[in-house]
Amino acid sequence: MRPSLLWGLSLILTMLSLSAANPARSQTSMPQPQRTPQPSQPNTGFDPSRILDLINLLGGSRNSQPEQQVDLSPDIAEIRGQISRLYFLLARQYAAQNQLPEACNALEKGYNAELEGYLRKRLRSRQPDSNDCYASEVKRISQLTGSPTALIYVTTSKGGLELIAIPPSKPTRPAGLFPRTRIGTKSLEEKVGLPFLAQSNDNNGTPVRKVASNVTTEQVDRVIFDFRNNLQDARSYDFLPQSQQLYDWIIRPIEPELEKAQVKTIVFVMNGNLRVVPPAAFHDGQRYLIEKYAVTSIPSWQLTEPNRPDRTLTPQILAMGLSESVEGLSPLPATKVEVETIASKVLIGKNFLNQEFTKDNLRSQLSNQKFGIIHLATHAKFIGESPQKSFIQFWGDRLQMSQMSQMNLVTDLLTLSACETALGQNLGLAGLAVDSGATSVLASLWEVSDAGTAPLMIRFYQGLPTAPSKAIALQEAQLAFLHGEVTLANNQIKGIKGFPNIPFSIDARGIDLKHPYFWSSFTLVGNWL
Template identity: 25%
Template sequence: NLFYSQGLDPKSPRLLDDLNSNPTQQANLTYNRPPNLPLKYYQERVKSLSEQAHQLEDQISRRSPDFRTANQSVTIEAIQKLIPANTALVELVKYQPFNPKAKKDQRFGPPRYAAYVLHSQGDPQGIDLGEVELIESDLELFRLSLQDKGTRTAQLKQAARQVDQRLMEPVRKLLGSTRYILLSPEGELNLIPFEALVDQQQQYLVENYRFSYLTSGRDLLRLSQESASQTAPVLLGNPDFDRSAPELIANQNHGNLPSAHLTRSIDLSKLDFSPLPGTAEEVKAIADMLGVDPLLGAKATESAVKQINSPRILHIATHGFSESAPNQEQSTLYDNPMLLSGLVLAGFKQKRTGAENGVLTALEAVGLKLSGTELVVLSACDTGSGRISSGEGIYGLRRAFVIAGSQTQLISLRKVEDKATKELMLAYYQRLLDDNMGRTEALRQTQLDMLKDETYQHPYYWASFIVSGNWRPMKN
């Protein structure tokens, strides 16, 4: 785990090796349960590996100066200095009101959302947004409307407007003329694209505002200290789920699973996969722009991803998954929420029991070498999702690639259609590379163009992705 290893003393390589191998052991145990192993012993093994990881992290963190620095408290003044002019940091938080005068069992009220707004100058401002239950009920309706391209525009806009009235309309009163928002949502608010909300004039917010997503305001400290990698980009796409390149993978046990429909999403309970030919075309075209050779088919392996060393750009186009609500039996096995999100890569259907099983979980992604990587693009489904943990952001691939060291993540929040994603990605890279646009603005301009296109004007197509992290143009 590079996050812990930065500045690590030279006496600790064995601890680090043990920590780096632990996520793979957990992932393999989760997705390839040994046959004939009683459930009781299986659960004990899962628990033992999880406890071992926590112990290793504790030992390593004591030896890592960078880890201690990252966990020091920060002041509002320190963060405020890093907010650009004409920009506001907006943190949306969940809290429980407390009344010390009420009866003991009635002192805590129902959970509520609040917003805190901080400009580059002036005092922070706060505003209550209402009860969590009411807001999240509207969020669910909005999300369902976005997921169905058959939803009438008027119906979708009504759902989007309802959410905007509860969340962003009150915040806009504190923004003044500011149009650039560094947004740090909490809880279920992480799962919606704020760009697709609708204001009083029936316009999508993307038409008048620029959003960059952060896990918290303290991200600004990390982003201000980053350096850019000079290593060539790495692109993977259209993995061959039936097989993987033998020179890249060992310890293979073969098995067969049924195929599924053509969408960048999977249901782990069924373990169905289908080829995604659009991702091959997407990755080839982007690789031509970047002047590199992509890893396609049997070469798009989990092992290949784990061997990368701080590429300038990492682009992975494949199936993604996020299981936010495991059933009761699963919850005892998947105690680590970072095992509930991941990417599916070459050779998965071989159901290997060795070191690599064709699934890169979020837990394993944490250990990738991405320090200096300016952009990670996860062109898959549900890569921005994960189990909700109040105050801790999203436990999923989004969090994992931040911890691994990447500066910016372009990630999806829900099911993504293959062809539309290809068009969006090609337009995004063209603006990013040829026009030298900022990493957020390149996506926004692409979304605005799609909004004008009759084929893609429904938010189902253009509001699938968000940019999290560094919003500025790439340095190289």
């Protein structure tokens, strides 16, 4: 029964893909101006209702949400993963007919079904469907943080690369909305820029769609592969051609809208291998993206709760890690400085190293106290297409990602500071952000230099309590590296604001922290506020 069902589903998907390869005459390429949406456009492509009928027939309807997560059998999980492709096809058809809110909702359901197939469990949506591509939420968050925020869906397929961008509307600033909270050496108003706060609502957060019909998934993947490989050579800048190509594909088509809305934070929802590249290192020919925007990623809007914790309270941190070699993995000698410094000098909390870094001790600490941040400085790998192949290394044991939900890591931020992800439609970090219990995850996309990780983590946590958002705190830490403010010299970490030089007896010869190999790898997934 199972092989025939999956074979039939695969055949149907293939037929739909062929039918949708050129979905609508109204489709515009990226250099062309956006066309005015029409009330209805008959004969402009494959009928979306036929795809919806198939989704409902296969049990994909999500009209009623389960009260709690329900594990799925491997067969059903695989079908859920296939159904996600139907939703992505549906989104393209809606978008081609300028029905952008419907397209956004279909994308959301596609990402959710994809994660359900990966995690093998039904997931409860935390946000309902939207009739404006979440523009009202984007506006709310822009006002809450004082950082004009844009939501950008980026999807690749055989039909091309497609963007749906939701810029913020620009409301008049209510009296007393943003106090002059100090952020480093600048006030919040100075950081955001008063022109955004003072202008009237003239773009209304209208979603914008751009399509590059001549850019296929295969072409994007080739650039991504070269980009990641070249970026991990800290002695070379050979990554720049790919960095600029990705900028041209993903940012430049919507840059006029971003500039008009004076955007300062970009929230990406991406598919495929785009999940394992750092947008922070995209380059416009003169500057990196991180020099213009704080950037973050979410699995989907419906699986994210973008609410801001109380920044007036210093979060308690549980910092744990490995400095010694275990199970053939390389030692991480800088972990000792990292863990002890952030838990006792930067923030307030507890720290445990090596033999004390066990799953039992982690459970015990979490059962006795609530921590706002859980920081794990250890090897973690997210490889393959299955949670069973992804793990976090503990002393003498590994925590499989499929066991993650059992740990009950309920916290505002889970940090993995020696993480590594792999190419191949990787859903590991997105799955971790959804299934771990943490509202957000900070992790690296490749195995970063041990000597470069500790100063970035210390600088990030130093700025976190006063930053408007976690995304901006990460941006500030990355810029401190890029601009040469934080350095390693004479066995010391230098340039951490408000701190004397930190002893650091790790061999740092030849390390130039300005190179994006050291600062761009770390990505924030989930609630970025």
